[in-house]
Structures are given as C-alpha cells and as structure tokens.
Amino acid sequence: MFLYHRYIRISPMEKASEGRPKRFNRDYSFGWAYFRSISIIFKLIFSRWDLALLYAVTTICLVGLSEYITNHIGSITGDMYTALMNKDKSAFWKVMWRAAYMYLAKCGTLALITYASWLTYIEFRRNLVKALQKKYFTALTYYKINCIESEGIDNPDQRITQDVEKVCNDLAIQVLPYGACGPFVVAYYTYKTWSTAGAGGVGMTYVFFLIGVFVNFFLMKPIAKWTARVEKQEGNFRYKHISIRDNAESLALYRSEQFENTECNRLFNFLIKKQFGLTMWMLPVSFWQQYFDYFGGLMSYGIQYIPIIVLGTYDDKSGADLAGIISKNAFVYIYLINSLTRYTDLAINVGQLAGVMQRLSDFVIYANDSHKGYSTALARGECNETFDSEVSTETLPSAVIENKESGDDFYRFENVAYGLPNDKNRVLIRDLTLTIPRGARLLLTGPSGCGKSSFIRILSRIWNIQSGRATFGINLENVMPVPQRPYMPAGNLTLRQQFTFPRHFECTDQLSQSILDGIIKDLELESVVQQCNGLDSAVDFEWHERFTPGELQRISFGRVLLHRPTLALLDEATNSVTEQVEEKMYTLLQDVGISYVSVGHRMSLRKFHDTEVMFDGSGGFDIVGISDDGSSC
Numbered sequence: 001m002f003l004y005h006r007y008i009r010i011s012p013m014e015k016a017s018e019g020r021p022k023r024f025n026r027d028y029s030f031g032w033a034y035f036r037s038i039s040i041i042f043k044l045i046f047s048r049w050d051l052a053l054l055y056a057v058t059t060i061c062l063v064g065l066s067e068y069i070t071n072h073i074g075s076i077t078g079d080m081y082t083a084l085m086n087k088d089k090s091a092f093w094k095v096m097w098r099a100a101y102m103y104l105a106k107c108g109t110l111a112l113i114t115y116a117s118w119l120t121y122i123e124f125r126r127n128l129v130k131a132l133q134k135k136y137f138t139a140l141t142y143y144k145i146n147c148i149e150s151e152g153i154d155n156p157d158q159r160i161t162q163d164v165e166k167v168c169n170d171l172a173i174q175v176l177p178y179g180a181c182g183p184f185v186v187a188y189y190t191y192k193t194w195s196t197a198g199a200g201g202v203g204m205t206y207v208f209f210l211i212g213v214f215v216n217f218f219l220m221k222p223i224a225k226w227t228a229r230v231e232k233q234e235g236n237f238r239y240k241h242i243s244i245r246d247n248a249e250s251l252a253l254y255r256s257e258q259f260e261n262t263e264c265n266r267l268f269n270f271l272i273k274k275q276f277g278l279t280m281w282m283l284p285v286s287f288w289q290q291y292f293d294y295f296g297g298l299m300s301y302g303i304q305y306i307p308i309i310v311l312g313t314y315d316d317k318s319g320a321d322l323a324g325i326i327s328k329n330a331f332v333y334i335y336l337i338n339s340l341t342r343y344t345d346l347a348i349n350v351g352q353l354a355g356v357m358q359r360l361s362d363f364v365i366y367a368n369d370s371h372k373g374y375s376t377a378l379a380r381g382e383c384n385e386t387f388d389s390e391v392s393t394e395t396l397p398s399a400v401i402e403n404k405e406s407g408d409d410f411y412r413f414e415n416v417a418y419g420l421p422n423d424k425n426r427v428l429i430r431d432l433t434l435t436i437p438r439g440a441r442l443l444l445t446g447p448s449g450c451g452k453s454s455f456i457r458i459l460s461r462i463w464n465i466q467s468g469r470a471t472f473g474i475n476l477e478n479v480m481p482v483p484q485r486p487y488m489p490a491g492n493l494t495l496r497q498q499f500t501f502p503r504h505f506e507c508t509d510q511l512s513q514s515i516l517d518g519i520i521k522d523l524e525l526e527s528v529v530q531q532c533n534g535l536d537s538a539v540d541f542e543w544h545e546r547f548t549p550g551e552l553q554r555i556s557f558g559r560v561l562l563h564r565p566t567l568a569l570l571d572e573a574t575n576s577v578t579e580q581v582e583e584k585m586y587t588l589l590q591d592v593g594i595s596y597v598s599v600g601h602r603m604s605l606r607k608f609h610d611t612e613v614m615f616d617g618s619g620g621f622d623i624v625g626i627s628d629d630g631s632s633c
C-alpha cells in the first residue's frame with residue numbers, strides 16, 4: 001500500500017499536464033488494434049523483396065535445422081542410460097562419439113542463428129527507420145507534429161530511434177525465429193507424444209498449455225498499456241536532457257540549476273511511477289512464467305504415468321531398457337511442453353511489443369493522414385493547401401488559392417484572412433489586400449505577436465490562408481528564408497555544408513568557391529572559418545553554443561548570397577548585428593538583385609525598403625510607401 005501510494009498516485013500537476021483528449025493519446029491494449037499495428041509495421045519492414053526477407057527466412061531455416069538436430073540429441077541420454085546399465089562398452093563409446101559431433105552441429109547452428117538473426121535485426125531496422133523518416137519528412141509532417149497539432153504523437157524522435165530499435169530487436173531475435181518454427185515443432189512432438197502416451201498424454205499437455213494461455217491473456221493486457229506509458233515518459237525525460245545540452249549557456253547565465261534540477265526530477269519521477277506500475281504487473285507475470293516452466297518439467301514425468309502404469313505398455317521391458325525409455329519419453333514430453341511454453345514466454349515479449357508497436361503504427365497512421373491532403377493538393381497544383389482540413393469555413397468565406405508562375409507578381413492577396421492553423425477561432429489578420437510585385441522590397445512591422453512571422457509562414461506556404469484569394473506567382477524553389485533563430489543543422493557538418501544548406505551540393509567548382517570566398521570576406525566571417533579549422537573540417541561542437549547570434553545570422557545570410565534565390569524572406573535576420581553590418585548585408589542583396597520581404601523593428605531598416613505593411617496588432621494594417629531616405633511617402 002505504501003509503495004502504491006508513493007509511486008502510483010497521480011499528482012494534480014500530472015493530471016493537469018494530460019491536457020485535452022487527443023486522437024492518439026490513449027492507452028494501448030492487447031487486442032485487435034495490436035494486430036492492425038503489426039500489419040502496418042510489417043508492410044513497412046517487408047515493403048519489397050530484399051535482404052530483410054532473405055535473412056528472416058535464413059534464420060527460420062536455421063532454427064528448423066537446430067530443431068532437427070535437437071530431435072536426434074534427445075535420444076542420447078536414454079541410450080547412455082541403457083549402455084551404462086547394461087555395462088556395454090562399445091555402445092557407450094558409440095553414444096559418446098555420436099553426442100560429440102551432434103553437439104558440435106548443434107552449437108554451430110546456434111551460433112549461425114544468432115548471427116543470422118542479428119543481420120535480420122539490422123535489415124528490419126534499416127527498412128523501418130528509412131520508411132518512417134520518409135513519412136516524417138514528407139508533406140511537412142515533422143512540422144505538424146512538432147509545431148502545429150500532433151494529436152498526441154509525443155516524442156517522434158524517440159519513436160524513430162528507440163522504439164524502432166526495440167521492435168526490430170524483439171521481432172528479429174526473439175519472436176520471429178521461434179514463432180515461425182514453433183507450429184511445426186509442436187505438431188511433430190504432439191505426434192510423438194500421441195504414439196507413446198496416447199490421447200490422454202496429449203490432452204494433459206494441451207490442457208496445461210491452455211491454462212497458461214488463458215492466464216497470460218489477462219496478465220498481458222496491462223503490460224502493453226504500461227510499457228507504452230513508460231516509453232512516453234522515457235521520451236519526455238530524455239528530451240528534457242537534450243534541451244539542457246542544447247541550451248547549457250542560457251541555463252548557466254540564468255543560474256537556473258535548481259530550477260532545472262527540480263524539473264528533471266519531476267519528469268524522472270513521472271517515469272519512475274510508470275516504471276513502478278510496469279514492475280508491479282511484471283511480478284505476477286514473472287511468477288506465472290517461472291511456475292509454468294517448473295511445473296512443465298514435472299509434467300514430462302507425470303505424463304509417463306499413462307503408458308507405464310495405466311496402459312502397461314512397457315511391462316515386458318527390462319529395468320535397463322525401461323530407464324532408457326523413460327529418459328527418451330521424458331525428452332519428447334518436455335520438448336512438447338517446452339515448445340508450447342515457449343509461446344507463453346514469447347507472450348511477455350509480444351505483450352511488451354504491443355505498446356511500442358502501436359506507438360509506431362500511430363505515427364504511421366498520423367503521417368499517412370497528413371500526406372492525404374497534401375497529395376490531393378499537389379495533384380491540383382496547390383501544394384500550399386496543407387492545412388485545409390483544419391480550417392473552419394463556417395464563419396468565413398472559403399479560401400481560393402491559385403498558382404500563376406508566369407505572372408508579374410510574386411504574390412497577390414485579395415481580402416485574405418489568416419490565423420493559427422491549430423486554433424480556427426484565432427484570426428491574426430483580416431481583409432488583407434496586398435500585391436508583392438517582382439523586385440519587391442517589402443518591410444513588415446507591428447507589435448510583437450501581431451502576425452508578422454505568420455505572414456512569412458503564409459508566403460513560405462507552411463501555413464494556409466483562412467479565407468479570401470491568394471495567388472502565388474513564385475515557385476518555392478526560388479524563395480529562401482532566413483528565420484528569426486538561425487538554423488544550423490546538427491551532425492558534425494563542415495562550415496561549407498552549413499553554407500550550402502539546404503542543398504547537398506558541394507561547391508567545389510571555381511565559380512562557387514570564389515563567390516563563397518567573397519561572402520566570407522564581405523560578411524567578415526574569417527574568424528569563424530578559423531574556428532572551424534577551415535571550410536571542410538567536420539566540427540564537433542554545437543554551433544549555437546560556440547558562435548554568437550550575430551555570427552550565426554551572418555552565416556545564414558551568407559547562404560542567401562550563395563544560393564541567390566529570386567526572393568529572400570528575412571525574419572528579423574539582422575537584429576543581432578550592428579547597423580553598419582546590416583547596411584552591408586542589404587547592399588549585398590541589392591547588388592546581386594535579390595528581392596526581399598523583411599520583418600523587423602529597427603527604424604534603420606526602412607531605407608532598404610520601398611513599401612511598409614504596418615500591422616496594428618488587432619487584425620488591421622496600413623500600407624505606406626517608403627522613399628530612398630527611409631521616410632514615408
């Protein structure tokens with residue numbers, strides 16, 4: 001009771017953190033949903049004829065071979081008993097030699113099974129991770145899960161890394177080999193049992209097994225549920241530590257050790273509570289598993305009661321022969337019981353897999369749903385209608401979106417309203433009528449939170465408009481953003497790769513190299529190159545921890561100058577550099593003929609723009625012209 005109170009009681013804070021009910025935020029069960037999730041995951045693992053299938057079949061064949069050898073090994077003890085009781089030297093040495101090479105074959109096969117099942121695991125994991133990552137990075141699914149509405153898909157990173165690892169490991173090494181060969185082994189030993197102990201012996205064994213299955217079925221239900229709960233809390237706890245790693249300097253400046261320590265402990269306590277819950281359920285499962293195994297050993301002799309005492313089948317045999325027969329029969333019966341109990345043991349693995357497997361299949365279902373809208377929109381040439389299904393058209397006129405690449409304008413908005421994609425009631429801007437022509441130099445200003453960056457999201461087509469008519473006259477390939485917080489992809493990349501991001505090309509040709517050298521000089525990035533040991537050394541530090549926001553802003557600005565898009569979307573892209581550097585940056589943009597839409601608060605920005613849209617913070621706006629000296633006209 002004390003332990004229950006200490007670990008399981010739900011605190012008010014924990015209750016509050018559960019939030020509103022979400023589609024995928026539910027407890028997992030050991031039922032039909034599990035079988036559905038198995039079919040979803042298997043389709044991804046075996047999506048084509050490849051090594052995964054070859055290795056899986058090889059493993060199963062090796063397990064079959066191992067069972068065949070075991071069948072021959074089974075008679076060795078019985079023959080040894082008979083040879084020793086008869087004091088028969090030649091029979092003894094025959095059995096010894098037979099045993100030696102049989103064990104050699106058995107051990108070799110077991111080693112090969114381990115090897116093949118690990119290869120299977122690697123191929124399973126390769127297929128599943130690649131399939132999930134493809135889904136994650138299609139149709140902005142990663143953005144929706146992390147920034148918009150995940151419907152309860154927590155910790156996607158953990159699902160792709162840890163959950164996949166567990167599922168593939170258990171499937172390839174535990175479940176698949178023995179699960180696939182099991183029925184044949186069971187059928188063979190059932191026949192062997194029948195031929196010596198008759199229907200009574202087989203019946204006793206199967207009743208024993210069915211009791212096991214029945215008890216396991218009830219014990220497994222909570223295991224699936226609690227495993228998924230533990231996985232979720234593991235993900236939250238790990239993510240907390242990752243965020244501390246990524247923000248170590250900010251924490252140090254805030255001296256927030258105590259706060260973060262308490263927070264880490266709080267998340268860890270959630271995890272421990274869930275682990276305790278799982279452990280509580282593992283107690284009866286473990287007891288039942290052990291008891292069942294031990295009782296199975298006794299049963300292999302118990303069944304012999306039928307042929308030896310009830311049927312008197314071996315009444316004419318000598319003591320030595322009977323000892324050998326008892327040993328051989330015991331092997332057959334114990335093997336039948338073992339093959340059946342192996343299934344009940346596998347049930348623990350399968351039960352634990354149920355929770356993790358459903359976490360993965362939920363991820364797949366969510367991604368597939370989110371791809372649906374995207375594909376239709378793409379087919380209509382309207383790849384920006386990603387969030388259509390979430391937008392309310394009850395109170396607003398419907399949204400009309402057109403793509404006109406050949407037009408004179410980059411964008412045309414007529415009576416457009418936009419707001420939060422995850423809250424249809426929150427409209428940020430209403431009735432916006434604005435044309436952004438080719439060659440535009442547009443400035444967006446207004447109070448914090450009024451919807452300036454959201455407008456950049458509309459231009460980048462990661463958010464959709466709610467109503468009105470929007471015409472897009474520029475392909476996304478020709479637009480490049482510079483976000484508020486410079487994005488530096490992780491993974492020991494070189495400085496050159498940071499510059500060439502988001503493309504994977506290597507700028508080795510003379511022209512790109514000379515452009516890059518010019519950018520480094522113009523943006524005064526020589527010291528950054530030095531700290532990175534040149535352009536082509538893989539760095540082992542965290543970019544945000546090593547470089548200042550101003551340096552990072554200059555690197556992301558350098559990307560724009562290197563890629564030379566038609567239009568740059570600059571979201572407070574120069575707010576960490578001096579006004580002199582800012583002037584240099586805008587002059588460089590103008591020199592290479594890149595149009596731009598900027599978001600910013602500084603007055604000094606005005607002189608680089610010809611039009612200003614001033615949002616008022618309550619859904620309205622003003623559009624004014626700007627003359628060369630920065631004054632309104």
Ligand SMILES: Nc1ncnc2c1ncn2[C@@H]1O[C@H](COP(=O)(O)OP(=O)(O)OP(=O)(O)O)[C@@H](O)[C@H]1O
Binds near residue numbers: 447
């Ligand atoms: N993914 C999101 N989910 C929910 N709300 C969001 C999301 N992104 C932005 N918002 C909200 O939308 C509103 C407008 O945000 P936006 O980023 O456009 O502001 P902003 O005008 O650029 O402000 P600032 O000048 O402070 O950057 C804010 O209230 C913000 O909290």
